[in-house]
Amino acid sequence: MDGAMTESTKLPSGQTRINSLEMRGITKRFPGVLASDHVNFDVKSGEVHALLGENGAGKSTLMKILYGLYHPDEGEILLDGKPVTISSPTDSIDLGIGMIHQHFMLVPTLTVAENVALGLPSSRGVLTDLDRVSKRIIELADIYGLKIDPDAYVWQLSVGQQQRVEIIKALYRGAALLILDEPTAVLTPQEVDELFVIMNQMVKDGHALIFISHKLHEVVEISHRVTVLRDGRTIGTRLTSETTKQDLANWMVGREVGFAPNRGQSTLGEVRLSLNEVHCGSDRGTPGLRGVSFDVCSGEILGIAGVSGNGQRELAESITGLRKVTSGRVFLEGQDITNLAPGEITDRMLSYIPEERMRDGMIKDFTIAENMILREHHKQPYSKNGFLNLRGIANHADELIESFRVKTPSRETLAKNLSGGNIQKVVLAREISRNPRVILAAQPTRGLDIGATEYVRQQLIEQRNKGTAVMLVSEDLDEILALSDRIAVVYEGQIMDIVPRENATPEKLGLLMAGVHPEEGAPVVQ
Amino acid sequence: MITELLSTTVLIGILASGIRLATPYLYAAIGETFGQKSGVLNLGVEGQMLLGCFAAFYVALTTGNLWLGLLAAMIVGAAMGLAMAFVTVNLRAQQGISGIGFYLFGLGMSDLLFQRLMGTVETVKGFQRIYIPGLSDIPGIGEIFFNQNILVYGAYLLVPLAWFVLNKTTLGLKIRAVGENPDAADSLGVSVARVRYFTIILGGTLSGIAGASLSIALLNVFQQNMTSGLGFIAVALVYFGAWKPVGVLGGALLFSMVNSLQLWIQVLGIPVPSDIAVMMPYVLTILVLVATVSRVRAPSALTKPFERDD
Numbered sequence: 018m019d020g021a022m023t024e025s026t027k028l029p030s031g032q033t034r035i036n037s038l039e040m041r042g043i044t045k046r047f048p049g050v051l052a053s054d055h056v057n058f059d060v061k062s063g064e065v066h067a068l069l070g071e072n073g074a075g076k077s078t079l080m081k082i083l084y085g086l087y088h089p090d091e092g093e094i095l096l097d098g099k100p101v102t103i104s105s106p107t108d109s110i111d112l113g114i115g116m117i118h119q120h121f122m123l124v125p126t127l128t129v130a131e132n133v134a135l136g137l138p139s140s141r142g143v144l145t146d147l148d149r150v151s152k153r154i155i156e157l158a159d160i161y162g163l164k165i166d167p168d169a170y171v172w173q174l175s176v177g178q179q180q181r182v183e184i185i186k187a188l189y190r191g192a193a194l195l196i197l198d199e200p201t202a203v204l205t206p207q208e209v210d211e212l213f214v215i216m217n218q219m220v221k222d223g224h225a226l227i228f229i230s231h232k233l234h235e236v237v238e239i240s241h242r243v244t245v246l247r248d249g250r251t252i253g254t255r256l257t258s259e260t261t262k263q264d265l266a267n268w269m270v271g272r273e274v275g276f277a278p279n280r281g282q283s284t285l286g287e288v289r290l291s292l293n294e295v296h297c298g299s300d301r302g303t304p305g306l307r308g309v310s311f312d313v314c315s316g317e318i319l320g321i322a323g324v325s326g327n328g329q330r331e332l333a334e335s336i337t338g339l340r341k342v343t344s345g346r347v348f349l350e351g352q353d354i355t356n357l358a359p360g361e362i363t364d365r366m367l368s369y370i371p372e373e374r375m376r377d378g379m380i381k382d383f384t385i386a387e388n389m390i391l392r393e394h395h396k397q398p399y400s401k402n403g404f405l406n407l408r409g410i411a412n413h414a415d416e417l418i419e420s421f422r423v424k425t426p427s428r429e430t431l432a433k434n435l436s437g438g439n440i441q442k443v444v445l446a447r448e449i450s451r452n453p454r455v456i457l458a459a460q461p462t463r464g465l466d467i468g469a470t471e472y473v474r475q476q477l478i479e480q481r482n483k484g485t486a487v488m489l490v491s492e493d494l495d496e497i498l499a500l501s502d503r504i505a506v507v508y509e510g511q512i513m514d515i516v517p518r519e520n521a522t523p524e525k526l527g528l529l530m531a532g533v534h535p536e537e538g539a540p541v542v543q
Numbered sequence: 544m545i546t547e548l549l550s551t552t553v554l555i556g557i558l559a560s561g562i563r564l565a566t567p568y569l570y571a572a573i574g575e576t577f578g579q580k581s582g583v584l585n586l587g588v589e590g591q592m593l594l595g596c597f598a599a600f601y602v603a604l605t606t607g608n609l610w611l612g613l614l615a616a617m618i619v620g621a622a623m624g625l626a627m628a629f630v631t632v633n634l635r636a637q638q639g640i641s642g643i644g645f646y647l648f649g650l651g652m653s654d655l656l657f658q659r660l661m662g663t664v665e666t667v668k669g670f671q672r673i674y675i676p677g678l679s680d681i682p683g684i685g686e687i688f689f690n691q692n693i694l695v696y697g698a699y700l701l702v703p704l705a706w707f708v709l710n711k712t713t714l715g716l717k718i719r720a721v722g723e724n725p726d727a728a729d730s731l732g733v734s735v736a737r738v739r740y741f742t743i744i745l746g747g748t749l750s751g752i753a754g755a756s757l758s759i760a761l762l763n764v765f766q767q768n769m770t771s772g773l774g775f776i777a778v779a780l781v782y783f784g785a786w787k788p789v790g791v792l793g794g795a796l797l798f799s800m801v802n803s804l805q806l807w808i809q810v811l812g813i814p815v816p817s818d819i820a821v822m823m824p825y826v827l828t829i830l831v832l833v834a835t836v837s838r839v840r841a842p843s844a845l846t847k848p849f850e851r852d853d
Contacts, residue, residue, distance in 0.1 A: 123724065127716070144713070
C-alpha cells in the first residue's frame with residue numbers, strides 16, 4: 018500500500034488522494050443532548066474504516082459534521098495534516114469528501130445525468146451540458162465497474178442501482194474520501210455483495226472509505242479498522258482482524274451481550290387465543306389465509322415462522338380485527354371475537370405490536386405521552402367524561418419512560434424525533450403496561466440495533482413468564498428459535514406444521530418454510 | 544341561428560378573439576408553472592393580476608405611456624411575489640392559505656386605489672395591433688394570428704421560452720429538482736430558498752403582465768374585480784397542462800376559445816341565457832380538472848415548506 022502511494026498521488030478518477038483525514042475532539046451539543054463528546058476519528062487512503070455504534074450513538078452526527086451539514090461546537094478537522102474548516106456541503110465537496118446518504122438524495126423524476134449535473138456549473142454557461150456529463154459518467158462507470166445508463170430516469174432504477182448513482186455522483190464531484198451512511202440497510206444480500214466488490218476496488222485504488230453500520234458481520238467482512246461509538250463518545254479504535262463479533266457487540270452496547278436471551282421459568286396455562294379454520298383474503302384479492310387453526314396458551318410463546326408474504330400479515334390482521342375473516346372463528350379466552358371491531362378486540366385485552374411501527378404503531382406527530390395512551394385514552398385515569406386528564410397522562414408517560422428506559426429529552430417530544438429502537442420501546446411500553454391477556458408481536462425487532470433487539474426480546478419473555486399468551490410473528494429464524502416454546506410454520510396461507518421447541522432445527526424449519534414436509538420429502542401441492 | 548355562427552367571418556372572429564383572450568391566461572399560468580415546478584403553490588395569482596391591472600392602467604392613464612404602465616404592473620407583481628416568497632420560504636406559511644390572503648389583499652387594494660385615485664371608470668388607448676407585412680394579409684390566417692398587439696405575441700413567445708428555460712438550462716434543472724426533492728438539491732449545494740424566491744417573483748411579475756394585458760391591451764379599462772376569477776383558472780390550467788408549458792398553452796386556448804364563443808353567442812343575439820353562456824368556461828374548468836385529475840403526478844414537494852433536518 019505504501020509503495021503504491023509513492024508511485025502516484027492520483028486516483029483513477031484523476032483526483033488527488035486524501036492521504037489522511039483526522040477529526041479531533043469533536044463536540045456537538047443539541048438542546049438537551051450531547052450528541053458528540055470529544056470524539057476522535059481518522060481515516061487513511063486505502064482503507065475502509067468502519068464506524069460502529071447503536072442508533073443514537075452519534076455516528077450520523079459525526080459524519081454530518083464532516084460533510085458540513087452540522088457545525089461542531091468544539092474540535093478540529095485535519096486534512097493531510099492541515100486544519101480545514103467545513104461549513105457547508107459545498108466546502109466538503111471541494112475538499113474531496115463525498116457522502117452516500119442513508120436515504121438517497123436523488124430526484125426520481127430526473128435522469129441519472131441530470132441528477133449528477135445538478136448544482137454543478139456547466140461548461141456551456143447557463144445551458145446544461147448533459148451530453149458531456151453523460152460521457153464522463155460512462156468513463157467513471159468503466160473505471161470503477163459501476164454499470165449505469167446515464168439517460169435512465171432514477172425512478173426506473175432498482176435500489177442497488179440508485180446507490181451506484183449516488184457513488185458516481187460523489188466520484189464525479191471528485192470525491193477521494195467517501196462516507197457511506199448505512200449503505201447496506203436498504204440492499205438485498207446480493208446487492209450487498211456487489212457493493213462490497215465496488216468498495217474493495219475503490220480502496221485498492223487509493224480511496225478512503227468510512228463505512229457506517231450496526232451490522233457486525235458486515236463490519237467484520239469489509240473493514241480494515243473499526244471505531245466504536247457509544248452515547249456520543251469514542252469507545253476505541255481497533256484493527257478489525259484483532260477483534261471478534263462478540264467483542265464489538267459488548268463494546269457497542271457497553272456490557273456483556275447475550276445473543277441468546279435468558280428464558281427463565283414459565284408455567285403453561287389455559288388456552289387464551291384460539292383460531293379455528295380461519296380463511297381470509299389478501300390485498301391482491303387472492304386468498305390470504307386458507308384454513309388456519311392453532312391455540313396459544315397462557316405462559317407460552319408461539320412463534321410463527323415463514324418466508325415473507327406467506328400470510329403473516331393477514332394472520333395478524335385477522336386476529337386484531339383489521340381484516341375481514343371470510344370463514345372460520347377466532348376466540349379470545351373462549352369468547353368469539355371473529356370480525357369484531359378492532360377497538361372491541363383491544364378492550365378484551367389483546368395487545369398488538371404491529372409490523373409497521375411507524376405507520377400502524379404510533380402517530381408520528383403526536384408526543385410520546387399521547388402515543389402512550391392511544392389504546393386506553395378513553396379510560397380512567399387518562400380521561401373522564403370526554404375530557405383528557407393531563408396529569409394522569411403525564412404521570413403514566415413518565416413512569417413508562419423510566420421503566421422501559423426510553424431515551425428521550427422529554428415526554429413532550431414528538432414520536433417522529435425518536436430513533437427506531439426508542440419508538441419500539443414506546444409501543445412496547447403502551448402494549449405491555451396495560452397487562453394484556455394476549456400479546457401479538459409482529460416483526461418486533463426488525464431494523465432495531467443489538468441493544469434494542471435484546472431489550473424487546475427480554476420483555477416478551479418476561480411477559481410469557483408472567484403468564485401472558487404471546488404470539489410472535491417473525492421472519493428472523495434465529496429470533497424464532499431463541500424465543501418460541503412452539504413454532505408454527507406458515508406457507509402460502511396455511512400452517513405446515515407446529516413443532517415443539519425441542520424438535521426444531523433450522524434445517525427442519527427451513528424445509529417447512531419452503532413448503533416441504535421433512536418426513537414426506539415432497540413439496541405440498543395445493 | 545347556428546348558421547350565423549358557422550359563417551366564415553364569424554368563425555374567423557371567434558378564432559381571432561380566442562387567440563387574443565388566451566393572453567392573460569398564458570402569462571399567469573406560465574408564471575404559476577415556474578412556481579409549482581419549484582414546489583410553491585401560489586393561489587394569490589388573481590390578486591397579483593388585479594394590482595398589476597390597476598397599476599398598468601393608472602400609470603398609462605396619468606403618464607400617457609403604455610410601456611411605463613406595463614413596467615409598473617411588472618414591479619407591482621414582482622413586489623407581491625417578493626412578499627409571497629418571504630411568507631412561504633422564510634416563514635414557511637401554509638401556501639394555500641397565504642395565497643388566499645394575497646388574493647384578498649390584491650382584490651381590496653386594487654379597489655381602494657381605484658376609488659381613491661380615479662373614482663370613475665375611464666378608458667385608455669391600449670397597445671395597438673401590429674401590422675406585419677405579408678403575414679397579416681394572408682386571408683383568414685392573417686386575421687386570426689397576425690393581427691394582434693405586442694402583448695399577445697409576447698404571451699405566445701413565452702411558451703417556448705419557458706420550455707427552454709425549464710428543460711435546457713442549469714436554472715431549469717435546479718427548479719425541477721427543488722420541486723421534486725429539495726433535500727437532494729440542498730445536499731448538492733443548491734439553495735432551495737434562492738430558487739424559490741426566483742420562481743415566485745418571476746410568477747408575480749408575469750401575473751402583473753397578465754393583469755396589464757387586460758387593462759391596457761385587451762379591454763383598455765379598469766373596473767373593480769375585473770379579472771373575475773381568471774387568475775384562479777390560470778392556477779387550474781397548470782394542473783390541466785401537467786406542469787408543461789405546451790400543456791398550459793393547450794388549456795389556455797381551450798378556455799379562451801370557449802370564452803370567445805360565448806361572447807360571440809351574446810353578440811349575435813343567439814337566445815342562450817347570458818348567465819349560462821358566461822358560466823361555460825367555469826363549468827369547463829371543473830369538468831376538465833375532474834377528467835384529468837391524477838393523470839400526471841404533481842411535483843412531489845408542491846406546497847411543502849423546506850426545512851433542513853434529518
